[in-house]
Amino acid sequence: MSASASSPTATSARPPAVSGRGATFGRVIAAEWTKITSLRSSYLLAAVTVAVSGALTYLSANASSGDPGFDPLGSLTSALVLTPIGLLVLGVLVGTGEFSTGTYQSTFTAVPRRLPVLAAQVVVTAAFALVTSLVAVGAAVLGILPAAGSRGITVDLTGEQTMQILAGMVIYPMGMALFGMAIGALLRRPVRAVVTTVTLTLVLPIVLMLAADMATDPMAPSQPGSSPPAQAVVNTAVTFSPSGAGSLLTVPEGSGVEGAPDLGRWGGAGVLGAWILLPLAGAAVRLRTRDAT
Template sequence: MSAPAASSSTQVASRRPTAGRGPTFGRVLASEWTKLTSLRSSYLLGAVAVVVSGALTYLSANASSVDPGFDPLGSLTSGLVLAPLGLMILGVLVGTGEFSTGTFRSTFTAVPRRLPVLAAQVVATAGFALVTALVAVGAAVLGIVPAASSRGLAVDLTGDGTPLVLAGMTLYLVGMALFGLAVGALLRHSARAVVTAIAVTLVLPIVLMLATDLSTDPMAPVESGPPPAAAVVNTIVTLLPSGAGSLLTTPDIGAVEGAPDLGPWGGGAVLGAWILVPLAGAAVRLRTRDAT
């Protein structure tokens, strides 16, 4: 074999291992994790979720501590009224980040199949949200301790279904982060996705409940069941992401009057559907349309 032929053969052999080291899912995941954890906004939004969880729980427990039958564990989920918003907005920013900054061109050039990028964003967001959720739940537990101590009550986290409540709180927070990611990945515009996610999870339930209260005659005779309008509104609110997710934190409480009795498993399934449906739409859009 001549020297040039040997040199050419060596170059081909040296290029084959390099070609095998393509954009594997592990590398795509590492890239998305680095993007997520290198942004200051990720930690800021995570900190907001933790602080809001602890602060609202503390205020609720202190306000309830004057009641004769005060149970500190009854205030444990009070922070979930607003705490999920921080993680939901974080998910939106992850889902829209590639498109708002224009880096999708280089990303999808390196990963032409595109779907591994979306899958890696889901895993990275879930991991970051899980850590944040655990800290937020810990902050909620600390938030009820001062009120319990003032009444000489012990905080028992092992009985009466409390472990299920704590697990449900964690899953709810992670689920809301993934819901935000799904909406962001589908809409690809940060402001539009944030407004949509907040409208569906926070504004719409409040508007529906206010509309029902305004349309109900307080002087009307009390019937055996809720008015038809109230039953419809309760059903809609239960099937929204925030309503379904809250069922994860109430394993021992029945359904709202007029609404379907989904229970924690049903609530988790509905929340999962709110995540999977827009994610599927985002995946179809990635594969069948331009990335712009």
């Protein structure tokens, strides 16, 4: 990263000699990793994520273990309505942490080009979320074992579709962590960023679905293959929300929501990616062109 890395003599111009190549990208990543791993909140959110994943999956699998056609694998994703929220908040705390505390002053005087810091935050947030997600998925797998055992079902995770769902269960919460980080870096204030991200991922989809339910006449004859227009609009909006798009990674292909365009796994990943990249680009522009405050 450093333009001077190839010219060790450049440092001899000014006394006393400045040693080293300054803030290379690798060093900035090391610094950001030190930061994310030195806060209690990071570990607390990771622990809550793992605990919720294991406990909720266990309860859900147990509750449905009495069903005649019980498939323990079907309960694997049941905690996924909640587990991404912990990592979302973790991301927000990484993105806003510099500005909500004044740490940005020591950070940006050490790395005056600023953008490497943002990029390094993406890297360490993804890495921390990856580890947390892997453990959380492990907890979810453990969560279905008692229910499966009680019915004498052997859990086989090696099926192609199961593997894809497990991968989605790791990637989707990672994406939510990066979404939180991007919005946090853009808005710079934790309360604003948490409210914005939780509204977009949790509140808005629920409110929209309730509103559509109320707008739909329950007595109207249902036509197979089509849903009421209000319902279709809402379902489309929900599908394009960060959580809606992300959860497409964790459902079998072709099980899109009624009335909404079926984005599929890759489409869902793309929409979630856009939810990350657009605020990140905004944060980068703000970082480069405005005073650091």
